[in-house]
Amino acid sequence: xxxxxxxxxxxxxxxxxxxxxxxxxxxxxxxxxxxxxxxxxxxxxxxxxxxxxxxxxxxxxxxxxxxxxxxxxxxxxxxxxxxxxxxxxxxxxxxxxxxxxxxxxxxxxxxxxxxxxxxxxxxxxxxxxxxxxxxxxxxxxxxxxxxxxxxxxxxxxxxxxxxxxxxxxxxxxxxxxxxxxxxxxxxxxxxxxxxxxxxxxxxxxxxxxxxxxxxxxxxxxxxxxxxxxxxxxxxxxxxxxxxxxxxxxxxxxxxxxxxxxxxx
Numbered sequence: 001x002x003x004x005x006x007x008x009x010x011x012x013x014x015x016x017x018x019x020x021x022x023x024x025x026x027x028x029x030x031x032x033x034x035x036x037x038x039x040x041x042x043x044x045x046x047x048x049x050x051x052x053x054x055x056x057x058x059x060x061x062x063x064x065x066x067x068x069x070x071x072x073x074x075x076x077x078x079x080x081x082x083x084x085x086x087x088x089x090x091x092x093x094x095x096x097x098x099x100x101x102x103x104x105x106x107x108x109x110x111x112x113x114x115x116x117x118x119x120x121x122x123x124x125x126x127x128x129x130x131x132x133x134x135x136x137x138x139x140x141x142x143x144x145x146x147x148x149x150x151x152x153x154x155x156x157x158x159x160x161x162x163x164x165x166x167x168x169x170x171x172x173x174x175x176x177x178x179x180x181x182x183x184x185x186x187x188x189x190x191x192x193x194x195x196x197x198x199x200x201x202x203x204x205x206x207x208x209x210x211x212x213x214x215x216x217x218x219x220x221x222x223x224x225x226x227x228x229x230x231x232x233x234x235x236x237x238x239x240x241x242x243x244x245x246x247x248x249x250x251x252x253x254x255x256x257x258x259x260x261x262x263x264x
Contacts, residue, residue, distance in 0.1 A: 003258035004233050006139065006174055006199040006225030007053040009041045009080075011071055019229070025147040032229040038075050041228065045079065048234035051255070054225075054262075055082040056109035056139060062087040065096050073103040081262060083107040083139060086127075088115050093127045097134055106262055107137030107170075112153035113145045119154035120161045128162065132169030137261060139172040139197070143179030156184040163194050170261050172223065176201045182209055190217045195261070197225035198253070202239045211243065219249035223257055 010018045015036035023032065034040035038055075045053055055075065057068050065087055072082035084100035085108060086093055100108060108131055112119050119140060128138060142154050156178045163171060172195040177185035182205050189196070190213055201210070214222055224240065226233035241250060 001051045001255040001259065002049060002237065003224065003255040003262075004045070004050050004053045004226050004228060005172070005223040005258050006197050007041060007055055007228040008036070008057075008230075009038045009055050009075070010036045012037050015040075022147070027146075029146050030230055033232050034229045036229060038080065042079055044228065044233070048232075048237065050233060050237075051079075052258075052264075053080055053228070054107075054258070055080055057083065057085045058109055058111045058114055059085040059087050060114050062090055065090075065099070069100055069103055069105065072105055076104075081106060081264075083109045083137070085109050088117050088124060088127065094130055097127075097131050097136065100136065101134045105136075107139055109139050111141040113141065113148045117153065118158065120158040120165075125162070125165050128166055128169075128171075132166060132171075137170040137172065140174060142173040142175050142177055143181045145179070154178065156181055156188040159194060160188040160192055163189075163192050168193070170195065172197055174199050174225065174227070176205060176210070176213065180204065182213070186213060186216070195221050195223055195257070197223040198236065198240070199225035199227035200231050202236050203231070207243065211245070214245065214249065214253075219245065219252045220257060222253045224254045 019032050019036040034044045041053060057072055059065060059068055069084045072084050076082050082105060084105035086096040090096055117124060131138060144152055159173050174197045176182060176198055177189045177196045226236055
């Protein structure tokens with residue numbers, strides 16, 4: 001079973017304008033591989049042999065909490081699992097987290113750049129702690145983002161602090177722990193209790209560094225992901241399958257680890 005743990009889709013009514021806006025913010029650095037709709041995502045999944053995708057919504061305004069989480073619940077199917085999201089600056093974060101749990105969603109997606117907070121901000125630690133106590137998985141954007149200017153709001157050193165403070169629960173740092181920060185990933189995150197997803201990676205980090213991170217961190221804590229529609233999952237699957245890893249390691253990364261933490 002192949003599971004893409006990091007994908008994006010948007011309600012049909014706003015998908016086209018959202019994709020256009022996001023591409024404009026990065027000066028069309030890379031093309032979208034589908035139209036941003038749920039049907040578009042499922043279409044490329046069928047084309048590329050992906051059994052299940054995990055959709056990762058981001059909330060940037062308090063007014064979006066109810067509508068986005070209701071939409072997230074509504075798109076869940078035998079092909080899609082959607083995480084929920086909260087507004088990280090809300091004083092009612094427990095209420096928002098409870099809503100996500102009550103809707104049956106399995107995790108929360110955070111994007112520090114779009115949501116405007118430092119990943120290890122002291123104010124966020126109780127938010128993470130409560131979400132983890134409710135059984136939710138936390139997935140964070142990690143590292144550089146072409147739509148924003150440095151200094152960036154997350155780093156491997158900061159994630160290491162979060163992991164140490166939480167002392168348990170499932171936390172995932174996207175982009176192999178920090179886009180364009182992989183030397184720091186090896187220094188601060190490898191060997192810690194955090195999952196790393198592979199999204200938007202194989203065109204950027206070297207094969208040698210990826211293999212070293214897998215060896216030292218453990219294939220059981222690596223999740224295949226594409227960040228679709230911003231990269232072609234089929235090419236990333238092909239590259240992963242061609243690596244000098246055991247079949248057991250490849251199977252774990254491509255889907256077994258995701259099945260385990262999703263409980264499916």
